[in-house]
Amino acid sequence: EPEVTQTPSHQVTQMGQEVILRCVPISNHLYFYWYRQILGQKVEFLVSFYNNEISEKSEIFDDQFSVERPDGSNFTLKIRSTKLEDSAMYFCASSEVFRLGPNTGELFFGEGSRLTVL
Amino acid sequence: DAKTTQPPSMDCAEGRAANLPCNHSTISGNEYVYWYRQIHSQGPQYIIHGLKNNETNEMASLIITEDRKSSTLILPHATLRDTAVYYCIVRLGGTDKLIFGTGTRLQVFP
Numbered sequence: 001e002p003e004v005t006q007t008p009s010h011q012v013t014q015m016g017q018e019v020i021l022r023c024v025p026i027s028n029h030l031y032f033y034w035y036r037q038i039l040g041q042k043v044e045f046l047v048s049f050y051n052n053e054i055s056e057k058s059e060i061f062d063d064q065f066s067v068e069r070p071d072g073s074n075f076t077l078k079i080r081s082t083k084l085e086d087s088a089m090y091f092c093a094s095s096e097v098f099r100l101g102p103n104t105g106e107l108f109f110g111e112g113s114r115l116t117v118l
Numbered sequence: 119d120a121k122t123t124q125p126p127s128m129d130c131a132e133g134r135a136a137n138l139p140c141n142h143s144t145i146s147g148n149e150y151v152y153w154y155r156q157i158h159s160q161g162p163q164y165i166i167h168g169l170k171n172n173e174t175n176e177m178a179s180l181i182i183t184e185d186r187k188s189s190t191l192i193l194p195h196a197t198l199r200d201t202a203v204y205y206c207i208v209r210l211g212g213t214d215k216l217i218f219g220t221g222t223r224l225q226v227f228p
Contacts, residue, residue, distance in 0.1 A: 109161030
């Protein structure tokens with residue numbers, strides 16, 4: 001069964017460093033997402049991406065964050081200057097279709113990348 | 119904020135049906151009800167979704183009340199591997215995002 005893969009599984013970084021989290025969505029999917037989950041808290045939406053541009057983003061997704069699809073397979077989340085509060089599990093997701101309709105865009109999530117900022 | 123209310127935890131005996139309730143009294147006519155689950159700290163896993171009719175797939179059944187203000191996810195024969203946090207989500211119309219609440223922690227015991 002096709003799946004979303006994420007690397008690295010765990011990254012430890014120093015505060016102020018740049019971090020890039022990578023995701024390979026399912027190959028025929030067109031819509032990509034990043035969510036995060038701080039330990040013990042809810043899963044939170046960060047950003048959605050379609051046709052090489054951001055389609056929606058949350059208040060969390062400030063100027064420190066950026067997303068990119070550098071080639072036909074990868075989808076990346078960059079955090080420019082990490083803060084302690086960026087420590088979380090980051091989940092990438094993808095979907096074949098979009099928004100509402102008969103095929104209502106089931107999201108497939110990866111296993112996550114755990115980011116620890118020291 | 120999440121538009122759903124779920125009990126924080128439930129227990130279920132292995133082999134029995136697990137019935138997980140969800141209230142979504144402010145749901146709009148074009149909003150779907152989605153269920154996802156999260157096992158340990160893994161990525162959320164899609165289970166089922168519906169608009170107003172009851173739905174069934176290989177994992178579960180979804181029963182939506184006629185007024186659409188509440189729904190129940192049914193795992194017909196719970197196994198230990200179904201122990202997880204179950205999220206009931208109303209997907210906002212015309213938006214990409216899923217708003218996760220705190221969910222129901224289902225513990226299946228032998």
